[in-house]
Amino acid sequence: MDVQTSVAAAATLVSLAFAATVLERWIDRRRPQDAAWAWSLLLFALGAASLWWGATSGWSAGPFRAFYAFGAVLNVPVLALGTVYLLARRRTADRISAVVVIACTFAAGVVAASPITGTFVADELPRGSDVFGAGPRVAAAVASSVGALVVIAGSAWSMVRLLRSNAPGARRGAAGNGLIVAGALVLSYGGLLNSVLDEMTGFAVSLLVGISLIFAGALTATGTRRPESSSGGPSRRGSVDQEDELEHGGSEDGH
Numbered sequence: 328m329d330v331q332t333s334v335a336a337a338a339t340l341v342s343l344a345f346a347a348t349v350l351e352r353w354i355d356r357r358r359p360q361d362a363a364w365a366w367s368l369l370l371f372a373l374g375a376a377s378l379w380w381g382a383t384s385g386w387s388a389g390p391f392r393a394f395y396a397f398g399a400v401l402n403v404p405v406l407a408l409g410t411v412y413l414l415a416r417r418r419t420a421d422r423i424s425a426v427v428v429i430a431c432t433f434a435a436g437v438v439a440a441s442p443i444t445g446t447f448v449a450d451e452l453p454r455g456s457d458v459f460g461a462g463p464r465v466a467a468a469v470a471s472s473v474g475a476l477v478v479i480a481g482s483a484w485s486m487v488r489l490l491r492s493n494a495p496g497a498r499r500g501a502a503g504n505g506l507i508v509a510g511a512l513v514l515s516y517g518g519l520l521n522s523v524l525d526e527m528t529g530f531a532v533s534l535l536v537g538i539s540l541i542f543a544g545a546l547t548a549t550g551t552r553r554p555e556s557s558s559g560g561p562s563r564r565g566s567v568d569q570e571d572e573l574e575h576g577g578s579e580d581g582h
Contacts (some may be wrong), residue, residue, distance in 0.1 A: 332530035338538055342372035345542040349402035355366050359420065364545070367402055371538055374398025378452070378531060385449030388458075395455060396438040398534075399467040401431050403474030403514070406541075410481035419528035434466040452527035482507045482544075499547060506544030513537035 346368035353361035377394035386391065409428050412420045438459075445458040455464045460480035489497045512535035 360412035367406035407477035418529035439573030503547035
């Protein structure tokens with residue numbers, strides 16, 4: 328197994344681990360942002376798995392369409408939707424969610440139906456401009472740029488609020504948001520690296536590092552729960568409320 332395949336496989340497994348962790352939180356607390364984050368990490372896993380597929384079997388229309396859809400178009404907008412649910416009013420977030428679902432469905436259809444305009448080299452990850460017309464490339468550019476802006480701006484805003492807060496664990500939450508910002512920047516840089524340098528190994532490494540930073544940021548921001556106690560200790564509900572306060576920067580505004 329070469330470096331490209333190994334790193335793509337590692338990125339797939341890390342994404343699945345993160346998705347499983349966030350899914351467990353959603354099952355426990357039923358918060359919409361957790362559902363959005365779980366879906367986004369599943370999409371990251373599918374994008375990494377598509378990269379793994381292409382690196383293993385050679386690049387062709389099938390693995391590249393899957394990689395482009397999951398890894399360049401769909402994942403970041405859904406990740407950003409989690410930020411929207413965290414920071415916006417529920418009714419507003421629900422409306423934005425409907426728009427995101429419709430837009431992502433349309434964009435996925437564009438990627439699936441657009442004709443291939445170039446040829447593939449089996450051992451090279453192509454640029455979108457090498458094999459696609461304008462439609463899929465515009466979809467990827469809009470989705471990644473707008474989604475990354477929401478994630479970075481939202482996490483940075485939360486980080487500033489937490490640094491100004493006296494709530495317990497606020498600095499830990501700020502550090503977690505900082506890691507999420509760093510992860511989003513690394514993922515954006517990885518896309519640029521693929522577009523400019525056409526280096527599959529560099530893209531795979533940036534994918535693994537970016538996903539790992541986001542994973543670490545989420546775990547750091549939420550921390551660990553206080554255990555349930557039947558003898559007057561902190562209750563499960565109380566620990567959940569404390570986590571919600573931490574993730575919102577010490578405020579429940581917007582909900």
